[in-house]
Structure formats: C-alpha cells, structure tokens
Amino acid sequence: MSVASDQLIDRLTSELGTDSVITDRATLEAHAVDGLVPRAVCSPGDAAQVAAAIRVCGEAGAAIAPRGGGTAVALGNVPHRVDVVLRTDRLAALVEHDDANLTATMEAGMTLAHLQTHLAQRGQLLPLDPPRPDRATIGGIVAASTNGARRMFYGGVRDLVIGMKMVLPGGEQVKAGGKVVKNVAGYDMCKLFVGSLGTLGIITEVTCKMTPLPERALTIIARDGGSTAEGSGAFRLIDALFASTLQPSAIAVLSPRAGELVRAGGPGVATAVAVEGFTEAVDRHVRDITGMAAAAGLSAEVLEGPAHERLWAAVADFPRSREGEALVRLTVPPGAVATAVDALSRVDDSPVYVAHAGAGTIWIGVEAARAATVFAALTSVAGAQHGHAVLASAPPEVKRGLDVWGSPPPALSIMREIKQRFDPQQLLNPGRFVAFL
C-alpha cells in the first residue's frame, strides 16, 4: 500500500468530517467483506463527498468496497483487497416522486421498505422483491441486480431503472438516462451499471418506473402432498399456465424443505402463483388456475391478505445468505426449469430450492461443506440448458477455491476493456466480479 493507514484516514476525515469516517475495531469487523476487514468505513453525505472520498482513495491506491444495506455482500468472488468500505446510508432521501408520471428518483442508500411505504401512500409500488427489503437499498439492489419473484410480470431491475447518477473511479460525477420512460439518447449506460456490482462506479441516485398498486392481490397455492415424483404435478400446472393467456405476476415452485422454510404449509412440492390486478381479472385467474391445478392432480388453496403477503416475503427472503450455508443461483430459459429441477434431485437427495418458473431462476440452498461439489454439478446442469450457475453466497474458504460466477463469459475481453477504461487503478471491488475483474 502506497500510503499509510493513518494518512488515508486523515485525508478521508478532512474531506468527510470526523463523524463520517469510522475506524473502531467493532465497526470495521462488522463491515468485513469475505473476512477482509477494511481500514476505514466512511459514509459520505452527498455525491460530492462520494467523489471526494473516491479521489482520496485513488491517490492512496486504496481499494473501495461500496456498500448499501450489506444484504448482497456475500455475492461475488473474494476481493483482492478491501481498504475502505464506502456506505451510502447517509444518501437515503427520496429526491422526487412524480406520481402522476409513475416515476420516482431516490438516493442510492434509501431502503426499499422505506420507499415502498412512501409509494403505498400514493397507491404505487416498485415491483422488486429482494431479500431483507428493510435493509436492502435501492443502489445495492441495482448494483447487484437483485431480481425476485415478480420479474416475469413487471420486468427485472434492468427494465425498471430509467436513470441514474454515479461517481466514477476518477471522481467524475456523471448521469445516465433520465426520468422519462422512453429514451434512446446515446448508449444505455444504465444497463452497463445494473448488475455491475460496484466495479465501475458508485451509484448515488436512481430513477425507476413505478407501477400502480394492484386493486387486488392473492396467491393460489397448489400442493402435490408428496404424492408425485418431484415436482411433476407442479410442472403440469405450469405448462398449462404457459399455454394459456393468463398473466400471473409470480410463479414459485417450492421443494418440500423449502416449503417448510417459507412456512408454505403441507408436505410435498408446493407451487405458489401470485395474481395481481383489477378484481375481475384476478377472479378469472383464480377460477382458471384452480381448475388447472385440479387437472394436474394438485390440491389448491387461495391465500389472501397477510397470508399472501407473508408467503411472498418469505419467498423473497429465501436467497439471503445464512450462516454455514451456501446458495446457488441457477438461471435457465423458462421452458427448461422443469428439466433443471429434475436434475437437482440427482445432485442432492432432498434439494432445498425455490424455482421462479416464469423468469427461469432457481435458488438452491446447499450445506457449505458440499457447496463446491454441488456448484460444479449445477454448472453442468446449467450448461446443458444454455443457462448459468452462480455461487451466490458461500463462506470465503469455499469461494477462494473457485470463480463463483462460473466459467468466464464469452465476451470477457470486452468486459475487461470496459473495466480497464472505467477503473484503470482497480479501485472498486477489485477481483470480486466475473473472472476476478
């Protein structure tokens, strides 16, 4: 390191103020990334301070790990270095909610739960379903591209973000997109930053499309009671859904053990179908889906109100990292979910999974001790279906032996060029992204 710790901390303190640069042992340890304890944790109060902090780190050659609520801190490879954790907790304001335009602009550190509370008062929501919405921040959700159950209906993070402001590793404050729902002025830089995991810049502000709160929302949960081969009834129901004109907002297939975790009740494989919209449309869905479930040999039950909300909160929370456990995210084309789930049972006797059958994302919980083996097996499963397996969370000792993103993407050379041009000093989350970028 080119600059001694106390000098770096002095410089940060002079830019941000004493209260915004924390160096006590307990705080530093609480902000470790994969066991790497930073030298300082800082909380800039505005974008200009973010820029100042980045410049100081750049001059000192100090590596920065940006951090929102810390809910995705387990995602990615073990970083090469972590010198400063840069938090967005003081950038937590709602900048503008243009409710009649169905758009809102938030500072990056605003939690999703806080935003949803505000939006609900005006009859709207941002249809994203990350784990721990009370802690997950808008900036973090965008940087990690944390998608959830309702993606099949509302689109993913990349579809909902229409503008952002970022601070680049050289300290430049830039913006991308705007606050209109259609915009083709120049390269779509929002797409580059969604899912870039803090490796290209620090997001300080995000503008998203909102959606009206549905008039009615409920769940049809269909169970096989453990009677059929793993999930076969569930996928008969899902095939029927896909062959129809129905438009559920989410479809989650829960393995028996995952069903226990989310307290979906009842033995066997459960299929939860969320339906949202105007009353007449929801009623029609209940009628048709109940019929399809019966035809697939499943028993169906309708969950409304708190039971509906609890179920989906638990489903959203399933992919959170847990002590001593690892988590694999398998993505495949929606039509290949059944095949992939079938393959899971050959990898694990009693797999713990939640499959978002509409989007093609399957979350699989694994014991840490078996994580490397299971991840390798699931990588083959993904490859056979033109999909991807990512070891989304695991203890650092497991992660060190592999690339959690799987084999290098085919366009790695361009990704490397982009990283090099945005962050030539390797300041931001070095080593954490694909192929240790």
Added chain:
Amino acid sequence: MKVMDRRTLVARLREVVGAPHVLTRPEDLVVYEQDAFLVAHASPDIVVLPGAAAEVGTVIALARAAGVPVIARGAGTGLNGGSIPVAGGLMLVLTRMNRILEIDARSRLAVVEPGVVNIDLSAASARDGLFYAPDPGSQGVSTIGGNVGNNAGGPHCLAYGVTGNHVLGMEVVLSSGEIMTVGSPAVDAPGYDLAGLLVGSEGTLGVITRITVRLLRQAEAVRTLLAVFETIDDASQTVSEVIAAGIVPTAMEMIDAVVMRAVEAAIHAGYPADAGAVLLIEVEGHVQALPGLMERIAAVAKRHRPRVLRQANSARERELLWKGRKEGAGALGRLAPSYYLHDGVVPRTKLPEVMAKVAAIARTHGLVIGNLFHAGDGNLHPTILFDPRQPGMLARVVQAGEEILRACVAAGGSITGEHGVGIEKREYMRWLFTEADLQAMRRVKDAFDPTGLLNPGKLLPDVMSSGAQADVKSPAFSVRPRAGLWS
C-alpha cells in the same frame, strides 16, 4: 494505416460473399446513400450483402485492414441518418440474413438473424399464440437488426416496453472481426450487460448477426376506444390523468387536428375532421376484465368534455382506427411537399404544457406542425410540414425543431424517445449530457471499437475542445463533403 488498394479489396470481398453480393457501380450504390432521414445523403464506396456471421467477420477484418469504415444497415427506415455513410466506406446490408432460426414457444423466445422483418416474426409466432411486442411504425419493412440497433419503440411499448426490454442476447461481430456472444436465452448472464448496451448503439459498437428475443403471449381480448376532444389540451390532460389513475393501457395514441384532416382525406378512418384531437386508447386482457377497465378510462375522458367516446365494435373497425394512426405520417405527405418528423420525450405530467409550447413554436415560425404520437409514454412526434423550395424554409424548420426539443429537455425530458441520435441529434446530446457524461459513453465506444471503424460520425458528438461553450449549436446534419476514400 496502410490502405489497401480498392481493386484488391473488392476482389477479396467478392471471394468472401460472392460477386453478386458486392456492389460497386454508382447506380447500385445510390440506393444506399439515404435512409428515412430525408434531409441528408452520402454514398457508400462499396456495398456488401453478407449471408452469414462468418462472412461479416471476414468482411470487417478486410475493411479494417483496408482502413475503410464499416456501416451496418437493415431496411434503411431509420429516421436519424444513422445509416448514412457520412465518411464513405463499406456498407454491410444485412437483409439477406433473414432467417428465423428458432421459435421456442415454451420458453417464449425466438432466435433470428438481423435481416428478419419485424412483422414476419410476429406472423411466424402467431401459430403458437405468441407475438414480438416492439411495433415501430415501420414494422412492415424494418428489420429486427435495425430495430435493435436503434432500440425501436412503437405504440404498444406503453405496456410492453421498448426493444431493449425484449432482447435477451445476441451474436455480434466486433471491429476486430471476432464473433462474440453476449447475453443468453437465460436471464442474468454473469458479467456486464453488454446485450443491454448494444441495443440502441446504432451500429457503433459491433455488427449484430443473431438476436435472441422474448416473445409475449397474445392477449385473449382487446378493446379500442376512440375519444374525440375539442382541444389538444383536453386530450393531453386525459392522458396524464389516465396514467395518474393507475391505469396503464396497452397503447394511448394522440392524433391532432392537422393529422386528422390529412388522414380523413386519405383513408376515411372515421375521425371527425373538425375536432381538436383524437385519442386512441387500447387495452388488452381477459374478457371479464376489459369492460370495467374501459369504464374507468371513459370516466377520466368524460371529465374533459369529449365530443365522441366510441369503442371499436368489430375487428374491422379497430383496424380502421389503427390504420388512421399508422398511416398518419404518410397522409401528412398530402398536405405539403415535405415534412420533418421529430421525436422528443417528456414526463407524462408535462404533456399539456409542452404541447402548448409546440403550438406556440409553430405560430412563431409560421409553420404548420402536425402531431401524432405515443402520448401514453410522453413520446412526442411533432411533424413540421414545409415546402423546401421556399427560400430560407429549411433553416426555419430546423430552428423550430430545435426549439421543440429544447422545450422537451427543459421539461425534464429527452431529445429522442425511439428514433435515436444518428447524425441528426449528435450535437443535441450536449443539451442533455455534460462532457463527463459523454466521456463515459466514449469509454464504452473505445472498449468495443478502439480505432473508430464502425459507423463513424454517429451518436456521440466530438470531444469538446477546452474553453468551448457547452451549449454549442451547430448544423445538426451537415454531411462533410469528401473526396472519396481512394481518390
């Protein structure tokens, strides 16, 4: 850079793609000197029509060795001049690569070559009850490759999103000639979202040779409402209030009096010729749900004293109403010798205010401006009618257009919602973006195409020299005169 002799290059190109697919005679090249941006043109030096990605790769490698720019082109329906070879060079016309390679109905996706015509994909998916959602006005002729290059929109993007929301992955030939896959048929491919970046990059980052797109399920039922208002302000207020009421129809299109009169004269779509504006509102969904939805929309419209509120009662009537919308621009051609179709976006809450400004700008310049546009998205298409033979007219048209776009920017909007930047709006990029913002985009360009081989002179303005005014206004679409690459 060593410049390959023209004769040698042409001979090599003929070996790669076959002699009939290399055009060099002026009378063949002239076809490719223009797109739908009618006010500029420039001829390519050579046109090549490749038949496969490997050919594209070899052609680009040859062009690179020869130091000749490469410009990709689909059907040439682009409205920003993006396919005009302003610096000459080799044009890659991708219309021969027009196969639909796969339709996976269960996964609701299709794999197509770039030259597939937009509407042909929807037609081919219809047997599985599916369709391809982006529906630009040009969809009967424009190619999916061109749509992807420009991130094309269309009336139904209000509910379904623009092209970028429907592209999952692609195969792209880089400026090195290397063929690369980005994105994938499964979501969340690890790494940066390069497929997302390539959509709307106007052929400046790579040449797309294969695209994986999402297909959607056709709705069970559709209802179309015609609402006729006395003033454009009433129509604009209705649009803003429908959105504010939490209703996002599938499409919400506005047609003003100027366009209505032209359409009626041309095709008799059933629009009253003396009203202020028409809204065409469409909702899709299930038979049980649509009547209630239509009632809610009608209730909003009724607050603005509509002269007529009528549902299309048959598929034929619906088609006729849409025909009026889709052929509106063409019908405008009857009113004046030429027209300039603009494309700006504003937050939907600002529609009434900005529409009033557009009318004021027309009055100030003594111009007739027709409006037919995607009101639900806030995506304006003011169309300036003019006679280019009148002295000084073009300058007034350009001036009025710039004032309209500035009004959009001032209202928190953008200089283009779906037509793109091309050569038309390069300089206007500075109205939206700082030099630092633009520099970030240039880093992307440099990462993909460090030597600037691909579609030079498009999308990004040149680097601002230090000390220059940030608000420079220069002729938006001057095409540099040039002596030809080999002369």
